[in-house]
Amino acid sequence: MNLRPRNLLLSLAVWIAGAVFAMSAFAQSDPLPSWNDGATKQAIVDFVAAVTKEGGPDYVAPARRIATFDNDGTLWVEHPMYTQLAFALDRIRALAPDHPEWKDTEPFKSVIAGDTKGVVASGKKGLEDILAVTHAGMSTADFEAIVTDWFAEAEHPRFKKPYTDLAYKPMLELLAYLRANGFKTFIVSGGGIEFMRPMTDRVYGIPSEQVIGSSIVTKFEMQDGKPVLMRLPKINFIDDKDGKPVGISQYIGKRPIAAFGNSGGDREMLEWTGAGDGKRLMMLVFHDDAEREYAYGPANGLPDTHFGAFPQSLMEEAGERGWTVISMKNDWEEIFSFGE
Amino acid sequence: MNLRPRNLLLSLAVWIAGAVFAMSAFAQSDPLPSWNDGATKQAIVDFVAAVTKEGGPDYVAPARRIATFDNDGTLWVEHPMYTQLAFALDRIRALAPDHPEWKDTEPFKSVIAGDTKGVVASGKKGLEDILAVTHAGMSTADFEAIVTDWFAEAEHPRFKKPYTDLAYKPMLELLAYLRANGFKTFIVSGGGIEFMRPMTDRVYGIPSEQVIGSSIVTKFEMQDGKPVLMRLPKINFIDDKDGKPVGISQYIGKRPIAAFGNSGGDREMLEWTGAGDGKRLMMLVFHDDAEREYAYGPANGLPDTHFGAFPQSLMEEAGERGWTVISMKNDWEEIFSFGE
Numbered sequence: 001m002n003l004r005p006r007n008l009l010l011s012l013a014v015w016i017a018g019a020v021f022a023m024s025a026f027a028q029s030d031p032l033p034s035w036n037d038g039a040t041k042q043a044i045v046d047f048v049a050a051v052t053k054e055g056g057p058d059y060v061a062p063a064r065r066i067a068t069f070d071n072d073g074t075l076w077v078e079h080p081m082y083t084q085l086a087f088a089l090d091r092i093r094a095l096a097p098d099h100p101e102w103k104d105t106e107p108f109k110s111v112i113a114g115d116t117k118g119v120v121a122s123g124k125k126g127l128e129d130i131l132a133v134t135h136a137g138m139s140t141a142d143f144e145a146i147v148t149d150w151f152a153e154a155e156h157p158r159f160k161k162p163y164t165d166l167a168y169k170p171m172l173e174l175l176a177y178l179r180a181n182g183f184k185t186f187i188v189s190g191g192g193i194e195f196m197r198p199m200t201d202r203v204y205g206i207p208s209e210q211v212i213g214s215s216i217v218t219k220f221e222m223q224d225g226k227p228v229l230m231r232l233p234k235i236n237f238i239d240d241k242d243g244k245p246v247g248i249s250q251y252i253g254k255r256p257i258a259a260f261g262n263s264g265g266d267r268e269m270l271e272w273t274g275a276g277d278g279k280r281l282m283m284l285v286f287h288d289d290a291e292r293e294y295a296y297g298p299a300n301g302l303p304d305t306h307f308g309a310f311p312q313s314l315m316e317e318a319g320e321r322g323w324t325v326i327s328m329k330n331d332w333e334e335i336f337s338f339g340e
Numbered sequence: 341m342n343l344r345p346r347n348l349l350l351s352l353a354v355w356i357a358g359a360v361f362a363m364s365a366f367a368q369s370d371p372l373p374s375w376n377d378g379a380t381k382q383a384i385v386d387f388v389a390a391v392t393k394e395g396g397p398d399y400v401a402p403a404r405r406i407a408t409f410d411n412d413g414t415l416w417v418e419h420p421m422y423t424q425l426a427f428a429l430d431r432i433r434a435l436a437p438d439h440p441e442w443k444d445t446e447p448f449k450s451v452i453a454g455d456t457k458g459v460v461a462s463g464k465k466g467l468e469d470i471l472a473v474t475h476a477g478m479s480t481a482d483f484e485a486i487v488t489d490w491f492a493e494a495e496h497p498r499f500k501k502p503y504t505d506l507a508y509k510p511m512l513e514l515l516a517y518l519r520a521n522g523f524k525t526f527i528v529s530g531g532g533i534e535f536m537r538p539m540t541d542r543v544y545g546i547p548s549e550q551v552i553g554s555s556i557v558t559k560f561e562m563q564d565g566k567p568v569l570m571r572l573p574k575i576n577f578i579d580d581k582d583g584k585p586v587g588i589s590q591y592i593g594k595r596p597i598a599a600f601g602n603s604g605g606d607r608e609m610l611e612w613t614g615a616g617d618g619k620r621l622m623m624l625v626f627h628d629d630a631e632r633e634y635a636y637g638p639a640n641g642l643p644d645t646h647f648g649a650f651p652q653s654l655m656e657e658a659g660e661r662g663w664t665v666i667s668m669k670n671d672w673e674e675i676f677s678f679g680e
Binding site: 027066135138194195201207208209210211215218219220222226227229236242244245246249250251252253254268271272275322 | 524537547548551555558576582585586589592594608611
């Protein structure tokens with residue numbers, strides 16, 4: 001070999017250039033840049049590698065790569081209250097001028113006064129009354145327009161951003177990463193199916209036909225020779241807890257191989273997903289970051305909540321069944337796309 | 341020019357070769373070879389050309405290219421009885437040895453005796469009893485296995501072929517043609533959703549998550565620590581007549597731009613599809629070919645039927661609203677893939 005200084009220098013330059021190129025290629029190819037390195041991120045990457053490796057022992061054909069995601073608290077913020085409840089309360093305040101009688105009737109009186117405790121005190125009956133006037137009595141097309149308008153104008157009280165900006169950046173990356181690997185991604189939420197659909201495609205890249213949620217009864221009617229679907233004040237389906245596997249079976253007809261949730265309402269969906277043969281991935285987002293988002297349990301001694309409670313028993317079941325708990329604080333480098 | 345005989349001959353040979361090549365390319369590129377040339381086939385081709393022409397006045401983005409298909413009588417044979425009813429009757433005969441009491445109880449007595457009139461005479465209550473013992477009381481997984489086994493063994497009484505061979509070849513071509521043009525194809529059937537799903541992907545290329553149908557209630561249960569979905573003898577949803585637009589709204593969340601049916605049960609689906617803005621395609625298969633398949637109405641004076649009746653009022657509405665009626669006899673060059 002002819003190791004002259006000039007050649008050495010050249011070799012070194014080539015080596016450095018190569019290393020820089022390799023590092024930048026690696027950085028560019030990291031599909032989950034908002035996830036901190038560690039066991040949680042690795043669990044995702046390992047799972048995807050295993051089920052997509054043709055000829056491997058864990059290979060799953062693309063048609064069976066079904067991943068289901070809860071929405072509130074899993075894909076976007078659910079505090080200080082579910083977004084759909086914020087919509088309903090705003091809607092009542094908007095309709096109040098046409099309903100002078102609401103000033104003296106609960107739960108409307110409390111809603112108009114901004115008295116959240118009074119609303120909560122009105123209980124199940126109060127919530128049904130709110131649902132009836134805000135979600136029923138119009139056509140599906142009119143409801144879609146109302147929801148779309150609200151999303152365009154409403155702002156989250158703490159973050160001062162449209163609610164649709166409050167999708168978690170790491171979860172958006174996860175959705176895109178799964179889809180790039182042949183997965184079909186579905187939302188399976190306790191939220192209203194027709195409340196979510198006007199925004200899921202734009203925010204999550206999930207088309208309306210892959211959104212499963214709670215619903216009220218709709219009725220086909222002819223109005224002036226034109227068919228409409230009218231929304232009735234009657235519950236059709238509650239897509240929560242043991243309703244989630246039922247909804248998945250009804251809408252998808254296949255068992256997911258990956259499921260993502262964040263609360264007691266997602267327990268049965270993860271159980272159902274995990275009970276299938278072959279490799280599975282079950283994950284729960286745990287809200288332990290009061291500084292950048294919110295912190296609530298009651299698991300691990302965090303405050304209890306009406307919205308998205310994560311009971312200690314769920315934490316224990318996660319440990320027993322090998323579900324991964326995502327620590328928002330430790331596993332997520334960034335939470336929102338707009339920066340914190 | 342130097343037109344020597346040899347050159348002329350060469351030019352002619354090149355021209356002929358070109359023409360032959362062009363003709364064969366055209367023949368190969370006909371996406372609907374089992375459809376006879378004429379107004380019906382042209383209506384399909386013109387519609388697809390219009391909605392896929394970027395920049396054209398009728399252009400529809402791929403995400404909105406939703407096409408819905410009834411199943412029985414539209415995609416496959418529904419005579420002498422619905423395939424699902426044939427399954428239920430076979431199932432009762434298979435279960436009969438374990439139920440000696442059925443020999444003296446209607447509707448089972450008539451089913452076992454092969455007395456179709458007796459079955460029909462047992463009415464709605466009889467049908468509910470048949471449904472309860474053949475479609476409920478087992479897990480969704482067990483039901484899927486029962487249906488899959490039945491499809492592998494059962495034979496159509498006239499065509500002596502598995503029921504899954506009785507899909508209409510022109511409709512299979514139409515499904516493939518639409519999908520090749522960016523459409524998402526859905527089944528919207530009065531038939532049972534879990535009865536269809538075991539075969540729709542293989543037969544129609546339609547995955548389970550794009551199958552909408554009637555359903556019974558399922559219930560999430562833990563059995564020995566393992567979650568199952570049990571099928572209960574209780575109707576959940578009837579996806580027929582005015583239920584079809586409701587099912588479409590519930591499952592898809594978008595209005596189709598094309599819809600295909602064959603009976604009074606599809607009327608509302610076609611009305612709902614046609615009521616949207618922009619170019620639409622609504623078609624009804626009319627069974628007027630007793631020789632190659634079946635002929636029934638009662639429209640146009642053909643015999644009335646319990647299965648897939650096409651009333652005269654539907655024929656009139658088709659004319660008024662500009663829906664295309666497909667004559668099986670005249671529009672279809674071939675009906676089945678196995679040849680007639």
